[in-house]
Amino acid sequence: xxxLAVAALILMLLGMLAFPLIPSLTELHNQRDAKPLSVIxxxxxxxxxxxxxxxxxxxxLRPALQQCVATGTTAHGVLxxxxxxxxxxxxxxxxxxxxxxxxxxxxxxxxxGTLLKTPDNTTFAHEIYAxxxxxxxxxxxxxxxxxxxxxxxxxxxxxxxxxHSLGTxxxxxxxxxxxxxxxxxxxHLGVNTQFLRVNAPRIELGSLAIIDDxxxxxxxxxxxxxxxxxxxxxxxxxxxGPKEVVTGSVVSRGRLLIRSGAKIHGSVKSxxxxxxxxxxxxxxxxxxxxxMTIGNNCLLHxxxxxxxxxxxxxxxxxxxxxxxxxxxxxxxxxxxxxVVFGTLWAREYGRVVVNL
Amino acid sequence: MIIPLYIIVAIICIYTFRHYWFxxxxxxxxxxxxxxxxxxxxxxxxxxxxxxxxxEKVVANILGALMTVKYPPEKMLIxxxxxxxxxxxxxxxDEFVERFPGRIQxxxxxxxxxxxxxxxxxxxxxxxxxxxxxxxxxYIPGAGLVKQLVAPFFDPEVGGVMGRVVPMNCGANLxxxxxxxxxxxxxxxxxxxxMNLRLVPQHGGTVAGVRLSALREIGGWNDASLTEDTDLxxxxxxxxxxxxxxxxxxxxxxxxxxxxxxxxxxxxxxKGHNQAMxxxxxRLALGRHRATLRERIDGTLLLGVYAIAPVTMIGWILALxxxxxxxxxxxxxxxxxxxxxxxSVGNLAAFFxxxxxxxxxGNRQRVSLLPFLILGFSVSIFAVSHAAWSQLVGLVRKAxxxxxxxxxxxxxx
Numbered sequence: 001x002x003x004l005a006v007a008a009l010i011l012m013l014l015g016m017l018a019f020p021l022i023p024s025l026t027e028l029h030n031q032r033d034a035k036p037l038s039v040i041x042x043x044x045x046x047x048x049x050x051x052x053x054x055x056x057x058x059x060x061l062r063p064a065l066q067q068c069v070a071t072g073t074t075a076h077g078v079l080x081x082x083x084x085x086x087x088x089x090x091x092x093x094x095x096x097x098x099x100x101x102x103x104x105x106x107x108x109x110x111x112x113g114t115l116l117k118t119p120d121n122t123t124f125a126h127e128i129y130a131x132x133x134x135x136x137x138x139x140x141x142x143x144x145x146x147x148x149x150x151x152x153x154x155x156x157x158x159x160x161x162x163x164h165s166l167g168t169x170x171x172x173x174x175x176x177x178x179x180x181x182x183x184x185x186x187x188h189l190g191v192n193t194q195f196l197r198v199n200a201p202r203i204e205l206g207s208l209a210i211i212d213d214x215x216x217x218x219x220x221x222x223x224x225x226x227x228x229x230x231x232x233x234x235x236x237x238x239x240x241g242p243k244e245v246v247t248g249s250v251v252s253r254g255r256l257l258i259r260s261g262a263k264i265h266g267s268v269k270s271x272x273x274x275x276x277x278x279x280x281x282x283x284x285x286x287x288x289x290x291x292m293t294i295g296n297n298c299l300l301h302x303x304x305x306x307x308x309x310x311x312x313x314x315x316x317x318x319x320x321x322x323x324x325x326x327x328x329x330x331x332x333x334x335x336x337x338x339v340v341f342g343t344l345w346a347r348e349y350g351r352v353v354v355n356l
Numbered sequence: 357m358i359i360p361l362y363i364i365v366a367i368i369c370i371y372t373f374r375h376y377w378f379x380x381x382x383x384x385x386x387x388x389x390x391x392x393x394x395x396x397x398x399x400x401x402x403x404x405x406x407x408x409x410x411x412e413k414v415v416a417n418i419l420g421a422l423m424t425v426k427y428p429p430e431k432m433l434i435x436x437x438x439x440x441x442x443x444x445x446x447x448x449x450d451e452f453v454e455r456f457p458g459r460i461q462x463x464x465x466x467x468x469x470x471x472x473x474x475x476x477x478x479x480x481x482x483x484x485x486x487x488x489x490x491x492x493x494x495y496i497p498g499a500g501l502v503k504q505l506v507a508p509f510f511d512p513e514v515g516g517v518m519g520r521v522v523p524m525n526c527g528a529n530l531x532x533x534x535x536x537x538x539x540x541x542x543x544x545x546x547x548x549x550x551m552n553l554r555l556v557p558q559h560g561g562t563v564a565g566v567r568l569s570a571l572r573e574i575g576g577w578n579d580a581s582l583t584e585d586t587d588l589x590x591x592x593x594x595x596x597x598x599x600x601x602x603x604x605x606x607x608x609x610x611x612x613x614x615x616x617x618x619x620x621x622x623x624x625x626x627k628g629h630n631q632a633m634x635x636x637x638x639r640l641a642l643g644r645h646r647a648t649l650r651e652r653i654d655g656t657l658l659l660g661v662y663a664i665a666p667v668t669m670i671g672w673i674l675a676l677x678x679x680x681x682x683x684x685x686x687x688x689x690x691x692x693x694x695x696x697x698x699x700s701v702g703n704l705a706a707f708f709x710x711x712x713x714x715x716x717x718g719n720r721q722r723v724s725l726l727p728f729l730i731l732g733f734s735v736s737i738f739a740v741s742h743a744a745w746s747q748l749v750g751l752v753r754k755a756x757x758x759x760x761x762x763x764x765x766x767x768x769x
Contacts, residue, residue, distance in 0.1 A: 023724040033721030034527035036536075039606040045395050045500050046426075199396065231512060231569075233596045233646060249512035253648070267512040285510040289390070289554075303394050303510045319396075328393035342396035 047182045047199045047343075051146050051164035054127050061085065061111055065131065069113035076108075083126060085109040094119050120154075133167075144179075155190070169200070191336050193352045198344040201324065205352045206336025208314060226265065237272075240264070249284065256288075260295070267302060274306070278313075292329070301325065311356050312338050357677050364671035365694075368702070371664060374657060375705035378549035379712045388552045392604050394507040401431045401485040402506055407472050407562075408436055411493035412444040413764045414610070418493055419452045419460070427502040434460045435482055436493075439475035440467065445493075472561070473584035477577040486569060492562040494610045494764055496524070504605035505565045515570030515597025516588060518547065519563035519605035525765065528613045533725055534732040535611040535618070540717055541710035548603045555654035556593060557601035561585030562609070570597045583628025590636040593655055596646025613765045619739045621762050626662040626743035633659040665740035706733070 018025075027033065046052075057079075068075050068089025075087040086108040098105055104122040111129040118124070120137035128134070130147040139156035142163070150167035153159070155174050162180040163169060169181065170188035181187065183200040191206045204210075229248035232238075237254035240246060243261040249268065250256070256270035260277040267284030268274070274288035278295040285302030286292070292306035297315035303326045304310070304318055310329040312318070314337030319325035324342030332350040344350065404422060408415050415436065422434050436449045446464055453460045463479045476490070487509050491497065501519065508514045520543045526536035550557045559566075561584055571577070574591040581587035589599055612618040640647060641656045707726055714723045749755075 021727055024727050027721050027724040028530060028533075028728070031527060033719055034533060036524045036526050036608065037522045037540075037606070037717055037719070039498055039522055039608060045503075047395070233513070235646075251513045267510065269511055269513050284512070287390075287511050287513075301398075303397050303507075305390055305394070305511075307388060307390050323398045324396045325398070326394045326396045328390075343393075345393045345395075347393070 047180050047197060048164055050144065050162045050180065051182070054129070054144065054146050058085075058109070058111060058129055061087065065089070065111050065113050069131070079109065083109050085111060088112040088116065089114065091115045091117065094122070189352050191352050191354050195344065195350040195352075196346055198340075198350075199342065201321065201341060203340040203342075203344055205334050205338045205340070206314075206354070208337030210337075229266075238270075242277075258282075276300075303328070305329065309333075311335075313356055314338060318342075357674055357681070358683060361671060361674040361678060364667055364674065367660075367664070367667060368671065369698075370657065371661075372698075372702040372705045375709050378553075379545055379705075379709045381549045381552055382545045382716060383712055385549075385552055387548070389602070389604060391507040391511065391600065392504065392602060394510065395503070397507070397510065399428055399431055399503065399506060400487050400509065401433075402427070402487045402489060402502065403483045403485045404432065404434045404489045404491065404502070405476060405479055405483075406434065406436045406491050406493055407439065407475060408441065408445050408449070408493040409439040409472075409475070410441045410443045410445060411764065412441075412448060414494045415445055416448050416452070417496055418491060419449070421496045421498075422491075422502075423452075423456055423459070424499060425497060425502045426499045427506075429459060432459070432502065433485070435479055436460065436462050437475050437479045438462060438464045439472070440465055440470075469579055471579060471582070471584075473577045473581055473587075474579035476584070477579050480571075480576065483568065486567060487565060488568055488571070489565045490562055491607075492609070495521075495562055496608045497563070498607065501563075501605055501607055504602055505563070508600040508602065509565065509567055511598075511600070513596075513598050514600045515567050515592040515595075516559045516599035517565040518557055518560050518599060518601050519607055520544075520547070520601075520603050521560065521563055521609045522606050523611040524608035525610050525613065528765070530728065531615060531618060531732075532611050532613055533722065534729055537710050537714065537722065537725065537729060538732065539611070540713035541706070543603065544713035544716050545709050547601045550654065551601040551603070553654075554648075554650065556589065556651050556658055557599050558658065559585045559589040559592070559599045561588070563605070563607040566592075567597070570595070573597075581628060582624055582631055586629050586632040587635075590632055590640065590655065590659070593647050593651060594636070594640065594643075594645040610765060612762060614763075615735065617763045619735065622736055622739050623743040623746075626665075626740040627747050629659070629662040630744055630747055633663060662740050663744065665737045666744045668737065669741050 064075055065087050068087045072090040074089060078084050091114045104119065106122060106124045107126065109126040110124065113131045115132050116130045116134045118137045118140055121139045122137060123141040125143055127144040128142060130145065133149045134145065134147050134151045136153040136157055138154040141158040142160065144161045145151060145163045147165040147167065151163065151165040151169045153171045153175055155172040157171060157175040159177045160179065165183045168186050169183040171190050171193050173190040173192050175190060175193040177193065177195045179196060181195060181198045186202040187198055187200040188204045189195060226245040226247045229246055229250065231248060232250045234252045238252040239257045240259060240262045242259040245263045247265040249266040252270045255272045256268060256274045258276045258280050261279045264282040268282060269287040271289045273290055274292045276294045276298050279297050281299045283301045286300050286304045288306045290308050292310045294312045294316055296313045300318050301320065301323055306329040309331040311333045312335060314335040316338050318327055319341035321341055326343040326345065327340055328345045330348040332346040333353050333356060335356050336352060336354055406418055419436065438445050438449055449462045453462055461482060463482055465475055465478055468474060468478055487506055489502065489505055505517050505519055508517045521539060523532060523536045523539055526532045547557050566588065570592060574595050577584055578587045592599060612621055637656055637659045641652055647655065707729065710729065711723055711726060
């Protein structure tokens, strides 16, 4: 009797101890979540990733598209995943679409083999493939666009996910570009356009952005009065004087102010606000752990990173055609007349403004 | 007896607070990933050192992976540092050299001092580039990793870079699953929080990089150190160089699959870390150098992490002593409240950190293994205490440190 009671007591105790461990033991046995954390080995952050995926997705429709172009006809059908598609073999008026909130809604994947003009005020809920130029209507909303030639979007356009153009890509004023926008040639963003991630060999912001002879040049440092600092680390605020030439990198743990006409043959960084006045040249990177303000007509060749926000004034060149670069900040305000070569990446909010 | 006990309790409370601070920062604070968006640039030439000592099971995997990374091939030179291997490591490396002419320059080390730091130090004669990346041979870098690890070097303040290590064999057994959880906590929360808070992210010596001019400025690799990565972190810090942590630069690694190997590994880490503590703690905390105040505090605490295990054990012994002496610290009632509060909050700090890391990683079920971490912690606390004790004994006897290579479990390919 007493032995049984002791055994029962021990069993009960063990049971009580094991009870909270039931989920652990179950997981240990069943291994429902025992795979390594997913690290995509092939992922290289390529901006054209979704465009490439879409190209593969519609690759099966290529013969049908070619046939429609050759015969000048249109075709309908259903893709293997159940999505309906529309192939346009000639420039036609868009077929009748269903209405949502009194505005036309296109729920088809659209493939156009000739010039494509989209009607105004239309929402395209699926991707568009444009084999030739695409000219967008006003106030349209697109999910995504892949263009083999040039893409031109009208005022009030919204792109929800991505656009990739093998030719030039341009928007008129007041467009909203969410997601990725890329071009193999050049991008022109109109004023009051919002953007997040933009990549092209040449990106022009606003109509004042023009080609000039600074675009292809590496910075010239012919000055003899250069102050050589190797790496200057300053515990506090620091200022580089007007037209001063510095060879080496400057790191300020406070604010950093670079006066007009200064030239830095190296990189600069500040822990707090970083201000570049007009006509500053930096051939390395420009980095602020806080806010950054870049004045007119600066020439900056390395990556430009501000951890909080950034404002870039008209006439500034970031990168060059031979040395593309990245501009990155959560919030970017960029004045009409700036040219960027490479990547412009606003994590939260980017905007082309008429005046800063 | 009571005063030392109070000191130990205070130290443990500081570390508990630190765990919570880091975890809450990761859950609610501003997250810093300043360099991760740099995808277009005039990429600098880079040398990749692959440390390999008897790595026939794994070295082909990393060399194969490095051949496929997205980085201008003419700007990337791979130097496998074959450190006195006695297996097929040399043969495998030479096969790759033949298959990819001009891209791999092997460094076959036949003799010299043992240890990774000594091997890297000797290999530096081949390094000509400003940016150096370092991988252990059991790691498998993804296509975008090299650019991600190079990008922070555009920052003139960055002297070192560290990526995130992700166990690839975590499903092998209970130990690997526990190590997977520990790695999650260590990188996803601890390292990233230190990056966010501008403290001292630690250089890990693999999936990592260092700037050549910074390395030269601090005197090169320290081959007297058992953990050259910790040593590097502190020398960079003292000279005003930052180590940047890139949480999204992930790389697979292999974790130990047996407790014997794990204990050996953690004992080596503990000894190396304690060695760095003795060398740098006072200088970092009180000396004249370029580290900021918050870096001084965090860096000193980080140096002490492996000393906490023996300190805790001493604390347990003292607490027992106090109890049997019949002493009631702080009039009993306050002590009782303190113990109760610590039992409900303090003991949970490390678990909370790991649970938060698992959540941030987007995993779900594996968090239910959390109670088993007590097993891992118990083994660690005794192993680390043993390491500290043997280190003290070794110091008295003036014994030399030995560097133990971590055994691999992958099947050779």
